[in-house]
Amino acid sequence: xxxxxxxxxxxxxxxxxxxxxxxxxxxxxxxxxxxxxxxxxxxxxxxxxxxxxxxxxxxxxxxxxxxxxxxxxxxxxxxxxxxxxxxxxxxxxxxxxxxxxxxxxxxxxxxxxxxxxxxxxxxxxxxxxxxxxxxxxxxxxxxxxxxxxxxxxxxxxxxxxxxxxxxxxxxxxxxxxxxxxxxxxxxxxxxxxxxxxxxxxxxxxxxxxxxxxxxxxxxxxxxxxxxxxxxxxxxxxxxxxxxxxxxxxxxxxxxxxxxxxxxxxxxxxxxxxxxxxxxxxxxxxxxxxxxxxxxxxxxxxxxxxxxxxxxxxxxxxxxxxxxxxxxxxxxxxxxxxxxxxxxxxxxxxxxxxxxxxxxxxxxxxxxxxxxxxxxxxxxxxxxxxxxxxxxxxxxxxxxxxxxxxxxxxxxxxxxxxxxxxxxxxxxxxxxxxxxxxxxxxxxxxxxxxxxxxxxxxxxxxxxxxxxxxxxxxxxxxxxxx
Numbered sequence: 489x490x491x492x493x494x495x496x497x498x499x500x501x502x503x504x505x506x507x508x509x510x511x512x513x514x515x516x517x518x519x520x521x522x523x524x525x526x527x528x529x530x531x532x533x534x535x536x537x538x539x540x541x542x543x544x545x546x547x548x549x550x551x552x553x554x555x556x557x558x559x560x561x562x563x564x565x566x567x568x569x570x571x572x573x574x575x576x577x578x579x580x581x582x583x584x585x586x587x588x589x590x591x592x593x594x595x596x597x598x599x600x601x602x603x604x605x606x607x608x609x610x611x612x613x614x615x616x617x618x619x620x621x622x623x624x625x626x627x628x629x630x631x632x633x634x635x636x637x638x639x640x641x642x643x644x645x646x647x648x649x650x651x652x653x654x655x656x657x658x659x660x661x662x663x664x665x666x667x668x669x670x671x672x673x674x675x676x677x678x679x680x681x682x683x684x685x686x687x688x689x690x691x692x693x694x695x696x697x698x699x700x701x702x703x704x705x706x707x708x709x710x711x712x713x714x715x716x717x718x719x720x721x722x723x724x725x726x727x728x729x730x731x732x733x734x735x736x737x738x739x740x741x742x743x744x745x746x747x748x749x750x751x752x753x754x755x756x757x758x759x760x761x762x763x764x765x766x767x768x769x770x771x772x773x774x775x776x777x778x779x780x781x782x783x784x785x786x787x788x789x790x791x792x793x794x795x796x797x798x799x800x801x802x803x804x805x806x807x808x809x810x811x812x813x814x815x816x817x818x819x820x821x822x823x824x825x826x827x828x829x830x831x832x833x834x835x836x837x838x839x840x841x842x843x844x845x846x847x848x849x850x851x852x853x854x855x856x857x858x859x860x861x862x863x864x865x866x867x868x869x870x871x872x873x874x875x876x877x878x879x880x881x882x883x884x885x886x887x888x889x890x891x892x893x894x895x896x897x898x899x900x901x902x903x904x905x906x907x908x909x910x911x912x913x914x915x916x917x918x919x920x921x922x923x924x925x926x927x928x929x930x931x932x933x934x935x936x937x938x939x940x941x942x943x944x945x946x947x948x949x950x951x952x953x954x955x956x957x958x959x960x961x962x963x964x965x966x967x968x969x
Contacts, residue, residue, distance in 0.1 A: 521679035529809035536622045545619030556779030557598040571595040588612045601639040610646045618653045626657035630666040638874035693912040693932040694817045716944040717768040719787030732771035748775040783810040790818045793828045796898040825903040832895045837872040846881045
């Protein structure tokens with residue numbers, strides 16, 4: 489047993505590494521920048537957790553979601569690590585001040601791209617000797633950076649690039665272009681790349697074509713009543729998450745809605761119920777899933793065309809983490825893609841917004857007036873501000889036109905995956921620049937699939953009453969709290 493294996497056993501209780509983990513960790517120890525693409529369930533987190541005990545310097549982990557941060561913090565605490573903190577908006581001002589004053593004492597520091605833009609946070613980090621900087625779910629640089637969360641494009645701008653620790657970019661999936669974006673925006677220096685195949689032979693891909701959108705809810709309820717969960721139903725509408733959950737509950741199926749418009753405490757409680765097996769199904773927007781580690785998810789159902797093939801791959805990858813067969817089902821009605829195209833471009837600034845912004849600047853006024861007067865959405869203004877500070881107005885208009893075109897094209901790629909009548913698995917691998925090797929039985933809709941060979945029949949479970957309020961559920965569980 490090598491020193492790395494001994495440390496693995498000592499700190500985490502594992503005797504062997506999973507594929508890719510050791511290679512990534514060895515490169516980090518050698519002070520190399522690293523891009524590691526490891527499928528969901530392959531233990532990406534260990535790639536920075538173990539170096540935390542080898543480098544003996546604080547590890548900074550930049551994470552996209554509060555829930556993902558909290559999950560990783562709790563995981564490390566379960567392994568006995570006390571020197572771990574999440575530097576995020578959950579902290580009160582006094583707590584944040586205390587954490588910043590003692591930041592050097594922590595072994596693992598989790599934060600978000602937005603928090604990283606805070607001058608106080610940057611100042612505290614510059615005074616420290618970090619051992620490693622980790623960008624978790626690094627595909628978000630491309631997925632969100634250009635049009636949703638532009639702070640993703642500035643993650644390493646505060647660093648002295650001549651004297652910095654190695655950077656580790658982690659993701660489950662990334663195209664060649666996304667890998668280029670990682671290298672570019674993280675200012676990586678000839679990174680070591682470990683790219684695992686995105687194919688998971690235990691995942692099977694089905695497509696169900698319906699006549700009209702009204703049939704989807706009926707089909708979902710009928711299917712869920714007949715087949716085993718747990719599962720996740722993805723929809724684009726917050727309203728639909730509630731409709732689906734109510735219909736499933738009415739049929740004796742333990743389900744709950746989940747979307748970003750809900751209170752953070754409510755979302756956290758529902759997530760914990762799902763992880764604990766108290767809920768069979770989650771009806772959610774794409775706000776649910778990243779960082780949710782539930783090994784026995786049997787099904788993923790989409791009632792829409794996802795915005796990109798990469799997003800689809802991320803979401804279906806949440807099933808079958810324990811290696812058992814799992815099924816992805818996408819419900820399709822002709823022209824479904826039109827709604828997705830509308831949603832992905834809705835918040836993008838229009839060309840006239842660029843002219844308005846430039847006019848306010850020319851007049852010496854704050855362009856934020858545009859947002860105050862509801863001329864543009866909060867997201868749209870954030871994106872517009874980023875590009876207007878980086879480019880000339882004419883270049884910003886060109887950039888926004890290119891972003892819009894790219895988003896529409898990505899939806900068309902997803903539609904092609906669903907409607908091309910070719911092997912879905914082979915198309916997915918081709919999208920990520922990989923080749924098909926082994927093809928499992930019941931591979932996909934176009935290769936021939938028998939749902940009964942993948943899913944068991946559903947066993948009846950008693951529906952849990954009164955799950956409308958997290959306070960009521962907490963009181964029921966802990967009456968003396």
